[in-house]
Amino acid sequence: MSFLEFVEGPLFYFSGTVFVLAGLWRIIGLIRLGRRKDISEPKGSAAAGFIRGNFRHFFPRRVFTKWMWMHILGGYAFHIGLLVVLLFAAPHVAFLSDRILAGFSWPALPRWGFIIAAEFAFAGLIVLWVRRFSNPVMRLISDWDDHIGSWLTFIVMLTGMFALQESHDILRAIHMLMVDIWLLYFPFSRLMHAFTFFLSRGHTGATYGRKGMIP
C-alpha cells in the first residue's frame, strides 16, 4: 500500500469516523444537557424564535457595520469560499463521490470558479488570522485552540492548492494527510462552531422569541 493509498484509504476512514462519532457525541451531549424550563407567560413563540435567531445572526445590523466591516467581509469571504471549494471543486466532488457517496455525484465548478472561491477563502482566512494577533482584544481572548484551528485550516487549503495540478502523488498525499489530521482535530476543538452555531443562536432566539424580541 502506497502512502497515498494509506492516507486516502484507512487513515481517511479512521479520521472520518472519529470526526463523525466525536462530533455527534459532542452535539448530542450539548442537546442532552437540556434547557431550563421557562414557565413565564410567553408573548411569542420559542420555536419560531429558535429559527429566527438562526437567520438573524447571518446579517449584521447596519449600525455596527462601520466598525466591524473588515471582520464581516473576512468572515463571509472565508466561510463561503471554503464551503464552495469543499463542495464544488472537481477533485473534491470526485473524491467524495468515489469514497463516501457510492457514486452519487453533482456538477463541479469550472476551474476558474473554484480558483476565485479559493482566493476568497484565503483572503478571508488571512484577514481573520492577522486580526487574531494584531487586534488587542482578539490577542487577549485567543487561545492555542484558536491558533491551531486557523493554522491547520490554512495548511489544508495551502496543500490543496499545491495538489491542484495533480502532477505528483506526494503533493496529493500531503494534502490528504493534512485533511486527515484536520478531521481528527476538528471534533475536539473550537472548529466545532461550524455545527454548534445553530444551537447557540437558536437558544438565544428561543429565549427572547418568547419575549417577542430577537436581539
Add this chain to the structure above:
Amino acid sequence: MSQSKAEIAVEKFLEFTDGEVASFFESCVHCGLCAGACPFYVSTQDPKYTPTYKLLPMVKAYKREKAPLSKIRKMFGLAPDPVTEEELLEWEPLVYDSCTMCGRCTTVCPMGIDIAGTIRKMREGYAAAGLVPEGLQRSAEFVEKTSSPMGVTLKALEAQIRHQEKETGIPIEIDKKGADYMAILSSMEIMGYPEIIGAYAKLFKKAGLTWTISSEAYEATNVGVQIGSGPLAKSIVKRVVDAAEALEVKYVISPECGHAYGAIRWAGPNLIGRQFKFDVIHIIELLDKLRREGRIPAGKKDGRKMTLHDPCQLVRRGGLLKEPRRLMDDSCSDFIEMESSGIANICCGGGGGVSANPRAEELKLAAFGQKAKQLTGIDDLEVVIVPCANCRTVFEDGLDEYELNYEVLGLGELVAATLEE
C-alpha cells in the same frame, strides 16, 4: 470538610450551565466583536472589558468538568486548570462593575451568544461564594430589613403618597382589596421621582380603573437579580406575589424600572416555581393599551425636541419596543430617535447593579460617555425621556459629568402631562 469559596462558586457555575449556556461556551470563536458593542470596552479601550472574556472562569469550569469529551481532554492534559479563589477575585470587577447585563453584545455576536444572561448565571456562583461587591451587599442587607434596597420604609412611602394626593387632589388607596391593578414602585421613584405616583393617580382616574399600592409589597427593585442570588430574588418576588394574591388583584403593574420588569415578568414565575394568579403588565404596556382603547386620550402635545432612551431590560431584553414609541408620538410633536436606537441602543452604564456599586462609579461615568455621544448627536435636543428610574439617576449624574443640559423625564409623567383635560 467545608467547601472552599472556589468550590462553591464552581458548583453553582456548573448547576447553571445547561444546554443553552453550554452551547454558548462551545460556539464562541473568540472573534472579539462583542467588545465593540460594550460601552465599558468602547469607553476605556481596555481589552479586559471584552464581554466574552468576563465569562472565562465559568467557561473554564465547564470545559474542565462538564463539557462533552472533557474526560478525554483531561486524559491528555488538555483540560483547563481548576478555577481558584484568586482568579474569581480578579474577575469580580469584570462580572459586577463592568457589566450591566444590557445584552448589546448579543446583537453583534455572529453566534448569537447571550453573554448578559450568562453573566447573570455566573453571578449566582459569586453570590453563593460570598464574593459580592460591598455596595450591592449593603443593598441586599437593606432589603432584608426594610424590603427596599435604599431602606425606604412604609412610613416614607405613605408620606410621599399623601403629598401626591394633595398635589393632584386624587385619593390613593393603600391595600384596597379587589382593585383591578396593584402598582409596585422602585425605591428610586418613591424617593427621587414621587411625582410618578401622582401621574398614576391622574391617568388611572381618567381611565376609570381601580388600583392600589400594597403596604406589604410596594418595592419593585429586585436586588437578588442584580447580585445573582436566586434565593434572595425569589423571596422578593414572593413578597409581591403573596400581597397581590391576598388583595385579589387582576394585574400587577411593573414600574419604569428595567430589572424590576425582567425580575417579575420573565424570571418571577420561574423563581417561585409556578405561574401567578394575576398578570404582570408594564406601566408602558398598560398606558399604551389604555391609549389605544381611547381611555386616556392625548391632549396638546409637548412641542419641545425630545428623544427616547431605550432601557435595555425593557426593550432589548424585555420586548417593549413599539409601545413607548407610540406613546411618544402621541405626546410630543418633535420626537427624534437617537442613532442606533431601539434594539441596538446603548446602555446608560448603570444597570445590573452597577449604579448601586460605589466601586464602579468611575467606570459607570466613563460608559455613560457613549450615551452622551448619542445625545449630542441630536441638534437642539431639549428633553430626554427615560422610562427607567435607575437609568434616570445615571442620566442625571452623567449629564452633570459631561456638562450637558437636557431635561430628563419619565414616560409616565410625559403621558400624564399631555393628557386631554
